[in-house]
Amino acid sequence: MGGWAIALHGGAGDIPLTLPPERRAPREATLRRCLDLGAAALRARRPPLDVVELVVRELENCPHFNAGRGSVLTADGTVEMEACIMDGNTKKCGAVSGLSTVVNPVSLARLVMERTPHIYLAFDGAEAFAREQGVEIVDASHFITPENIERLKQAKEANRVQIDYTQPIKGQQHQEAPCIKGDSQIGTVGCVAVDGDGNLAAATSTGGLVNKMVGRIGDTPIIGAGTYANPFCAVSATGKGEYIIRATVARDVAALMEYKGLSLKEAAAHVIENVPKGNVGLVAVSSEGEVAMLFNTTGMFRACATEDGYEEIGIWPSRVDG
Amino acid sequence: MEASIMDGRGRRCGAVSGLTTVKNPVSLARLVMDNSPHSYLAFDGAEEFARDQGVELVDNSYFITEENIGMLKLAKEANSIMFDYRVPLLAADTCGASAGPMVVTADDALQMNGLPISIYAPETVGCVVVDRNGWCAAATSTGGLMNKMSGRIGDSPLIGAGTYACNLCAVSCTGEGEAIIRSTLARDVAAVMEYKGLGLQEAVHFVMKERLDEGKAGLIAVSRNGDVAYGFNTNGMFRGCATEDGFMEVGIWE
Numbered sequence: 001m002g003g004w005a006i007a008l009h010g011g012a013g014d015i016p017l018t019l020p021p022e023r024r025a026p027r028e029a030t031l032r033r034c035l036d037l038g039a040a041a042l043r044a045r046r047p048p049l050d051v052v053e054l055v056v057r058e059l060e061n062c063p064h065f066n067a068g069r070g071s072v073l074t075a076d077g078t079v080e081m082e083a084c085i086m087d088g089n090t091k092k093c094g095a096v097s098g099l100s101t102v103v104n105p106v107s108l109a110r111l112v113m114e115r116t117p118h119i120y121l122a123f124d125g126a127e128a129f130a131r132e133q134g135v136e137i138v139d140a141s142h143f144i145t146p147e148n149i150e151r152l153k154q155a156k157e158a159n160r161v162q163i164d165y166t167q168p169i170k171g172q173q174h175q176e177a178p179c180i181k182g183d184s185q186i187g188t189v190g191c192v193a194v195d196g197d198g199n200l201a202a203a204t205s206t207g208g209l210v211n212k213m214v215g216r217i218g219d220t221p222i223i224g225a226g227t228y229a230n231p232f233c234a235v236s237a238t239g240k241g242e243y244i245i246r247a248t249v250a251r252d253v254a255a256l257m258e259y260k261g262l263s264l265k266e267a268a269a270h271v272i273e274n275v276p277k278g279n280v281g282l283v284a285v286s287s288e289g290e291v292a293m294l295f296n297t298t299g300m301f302r303a304c305a306t307e308d309g310y311e312e313i314g315i316w317p318s319r320v321d322g
Numbered sequence: 323m324e325a326s327i328m329d330g331r332g333r334r335c336g337a338v339s340g341l342t343t344v345k346n347p348v349s350l351a352r353l354v355m356d357n358s359p360h361s362y363l364a365f366d367g368a369e370e371f372a373r374d375q376g377v378e379l380v381d382n383s384y385f386i387t388e389e390n391i392g393m394l395k396l397a398k399e400a401n402s403i404m405f406d407y408r409v410p411l412l413a414a415d416t417c418g419a420s421a422g423p424m425v426v427t428a429d430d431a432l433q434m435n436g437l438p439i440s441i442y443a444p445e446t447v448g449c450v451v452v453d454r455n456g457w458c459a460a461a462t463s464t465g466g467l468m469n470k471m472s473g474r475i476g477d478s479p480l481i482g483a484g485t486y487a488c489n490l491c492a493v494s495c496t497g498e499g500e501a502i503i504r505s506t507l508a509r510d511v512a513a514v515m516e517y518k519g520l521g522l523q524e525a526v527h528f529v530m531k532e533r534l535d536e537g538k539a540g541l542i543a544v545s546r547n548g549d550v551a552y553g554f555n556t557n558g559m560f561r562g563c564a565t566e567d568g569f570m571e572v573g574i575w576e
Contacts, residue, residue, distance in 0.1 A: 091504045091535070097475070098365060118474045119500045123340060123365040125473015215367015216360045217339070224482040224506040242361045246333040248482040251506045252513070259517035 002289030003307030004042040006193045008034055008055055009293070010065045010301030012238045012281025013186030015315055017298070024315070027301055030062045031313050035303040038193060042307075048193040048201035048234070049087045049110075056083070056106040056203045059189035063145050065301075066187030068104060071143050071207025073152040074214050079143045081207050082122075082221040083109045088200030088229035088287075095221035098123035100143075103136040106205045109221070111135065120221065143207075155211035187301075188220060190227070190236030190283060196307065198287035202227050202234035202250070209241070219244035224251030232257045232287060233264055239280035239297060247275050253284055253292075268292035323385070323465050324479040325351045326362075330458035330487035330546075337479035340365035342385075345378040348463045351479070353377065362479065385465070397469035445560070446478055448485070448494030448542060454566070456546035458492035460485050460508070467499070477502035482509035490515050491522055493543045497556065501537020505529070511543055526551040 010027060038055040042048070060068025060083075071079040083105035086093035094113025097120070099105050111133050112121050121129050130137060188206035204227045206220040218241030219226035226237045228250030235250035244250075249271055256267035264286035272280060272294045281295030283302060291304045299316040325347035326337035336355025339362075344350050353375050354363050363371050372379060446464035462485045464478040476499030477484035484495045486508035493508040502508075510533050514525045522545035530541075530553040540554025542561060550563045562572040 093504060095475075116471060117500070118471060118476075119503050120475040120480075121471060121473045122475050123473055125471055128472065213358060213360060213363060213367055214370065215363045215365055217337075217362040217364050218360075222362075222480055222482070223503050224480075224509060228506075242359075245361050245481050246328075246335055248486075248506065248509045251482060251509055255510070255513040255517055259514055 004193070004195050005285045005289040005291050005304070005306040006035070006038045006042060006051065006055070006191065007283035007285055007291050007293055007304035008038065008059070008191040008302065009189065009236065009238055009281065009283045010059060011186035011188045012295040012297040012300035014278070014297060015186070015299035015301070017316060019315070026062075027064050028313060028315075030059065030064060031301060031303040034058045034191075035305055035311070035313065038191060039305045042193060042195060045195070048195050048199050049085070051193040052191040052201045052203035052234075053085060053106055053110055055191040055193075056085075056189055056205050057104045059191070060104050060106060060205050064187075065189050066207045067189045067205040068207075069143050070145055070148065070187070072187075072210040072212075073144065073148050074208075074216075075152075075156075075211050076214050077144075077149070077152060078214070079140060079207055080212075080214070080216070081105045081143070081205070082217065083203070083205035084221045084223065084227040085109045085113060085203040086201065086223060086227055086229040086234070087113075088194075088202075088231055088234055091230055093119055093223050093227075093229075095120040095223065095227075096122065096126045097217050097221050098215070099126055099130070100140045101127060101137045102130045103138055103142075106203050108133070108135055109203070119223070122217070122221075123215075148210075151210050159211065186238065186297075188226075188238040190238060192229070192234035192236050192283055192285045194234065194285045194287060194289055196289075198231075200229045200231070200234040200285065200287060202229040202236050204236045204238075206238075218242075219249070224248045226250060228254055230254050230258070233267075233284050235268075235282055235284040237280060237282040238300065239295070243275050243279045247271070247280075249275065249280060249282060253282065257286070264288075264290045265292050268294050272296050323347045323463070324475065325461070325463035326479040326481060326485040327351045327355060327461040328459065328481060328485055328487040328492070329355070330460075330489055330492055333488055335361050335481050335485075335487075337362040337481065337485075338364065338368045339475050339479045340473070341368055341372070342382045343369060343379045344372045345380050345384070348461050350375070350377055351461070351463075361481070364475070364479075365473075394469060446484075446496040448478075448496060450487070450492040450494050450542055450544045452492065452544040452546055452548055456489075456548075458487045458489070458544060458546055460487040460492035460494045462494045462496070464496075476500075477507070482506045484508060486512055488512050488516075489546060491525075491543055491545045493541055495539055495541040496559065497539025497554070498537040501534055502539050504535065505533040505537070507533060507539060507541060511541065515545070521545075522547075522549040523551045526553040529553075530555055 063070035190204035
């Protein structure tokens with residue numbers, strides 16, 4: 001076994017290279033903080049399942065990413081969060097969708113896994129389960145940031161413009177749109193970890209898409225699509241959910257290792273090459289402690305660390321720092 | 323109720339969960355695929371979409387049969403989640419030839435997270451087809467588990483778990499949803515064909531043997547070559563198949 005490793009992401013998508021420092025800095029700082037948190041937990045021999053939950057909770061609590069507080073809004077202006085967690089050795093897993101008051105969806109997913117006979121609870125039933133379990137609940141308004149209200153407004157405007165292209169776009173929106181679009185439509189968060197004994201776990205959490213239809217479920221809570229772990233590897237995917245679902249992205253990375261004997265990096269590269277460009281990113285670790293962080297979008301907020309001291313934090317294809 | 327549908331050509335898919343008034347969930351899943359920007363809608367949002375699309379809606383009581391009310395009562399009394407209602411619940415003796423449910427009590431070994439479950443053939447429905455050109459499609463529809471927790475989503479609407487189709491084959495699964503989800507059963511039939519080069523029947527055999535853990539499940543599959551295969555580790559699965567050359571089969575047990 002190759003020692004512990006951790007990788008995490010804060011979403012893949014069309015992140016403009018001109019992302020202003022005031023938008024970039026807090027996200028990089030959160031990636032750094034979460035990476036340190038996860039690495040410290042692995043050094044302290046916490047089980048990978050605990051580590052991915054811990055890190056994703058921290059990412060959910062950060063309003064700059066699209067999960068937990070900071071989740072983007074549905075067409076009705078509400079939040080509907082979803083999350084998933086999976087343990088590699090046992091392939092036990094839990095998932096939740098349609099949450100609007102649960103502070104940390106990933107932890108509720110873990111409770112579904114550990115305390116129900118089911119894997120996946122959604123909407124009112126999931127909310128009722130959350131209350132029964134006594135997890136932290138807040139008013140739905142807690143999750144809604146002014147930035148996301150503005151994003152929804154712009155998405156709705158853009159929609160209108162697409163349908164009726166004779167309507168001129170207001171100059172101001174025209175300037176702001178690329179930037180807003182680039183750093184916010186995305187922002188799903190996820191974490192994968194392996195310990196020195198090769199135990200693996202994966203977790204993913206999201207608010208979904210800006211202006212999504214009420215009731216829409218994306219790839220994140222679907223085992224094998226947005227999240228997967230088995231004794232070979234752990235994978236968390238991000239991007240356009242509909243592409244990730246049909247390509248069963250997370251399971252396919254593992255299936256290529258299991259059935260075709262590919263290495264983690266080869267398997268991840270094969271999967272990313274075979275989804276339409278501009279749509280998908282993923283982070284993965286193998287039982288041997290290898291890390292893959294790949295995307296075919298403009299960028300992906302990401303970070304990783306391994307036991308031998310390697311660390312990387314990045315947004316675009318080149319590294320940001322070491 | 324929940325359902326999903328997938329077109330092997332382009333791997334387009336649609337799914338729905340948490341429906342209470344839509345007469346044909348599978349057709350709503352198709353509309354999600356064809357008429358929405360998404361792949362999967364659930365609960366109130368799915369019902370709202372159904373109304374927008376003008377599909378046939380009925381009162382919730384339409385779906386509820388007297389038999390199922392009686393079985394829910396029995397399941398609640400046994401504090402058990404069960405899937406099968408054909409045979410009286412309390413007949414859980416050693417009647418091996420029966421396709422009926424086995425009730426698992428709290429002191430039995432077969433438990434999931436401390437809750438007893440019964441794990442015999444459910445009556446989820448599904449269909450897989452391939453045409454002369456080799457295009458495959460799959461669809462699955464279910465009412466889920468008897469006495470399930472409100473909000474529970476099973477394998478049927480999950481692409482890769484209960485339903486999957488690609489350019490090689492189409493697969494529809496039934497059984498203990500949680501085991502099917504964990505093993506991404508439908509996708510894995512296709513994955514071992516794609517990545518390991520197995521034929522359809524070998525692939526079905528492989529996943530039934532190697533991929534399911536202790537879970538009970540069955541599946542039906544067709545390949546682009548027109549092969550038909552099925553497998554189950556329960557003692558029966560209601561099934562039927564037909565091929566262009568005139569072969570036809572309807573069966574329940576092995």
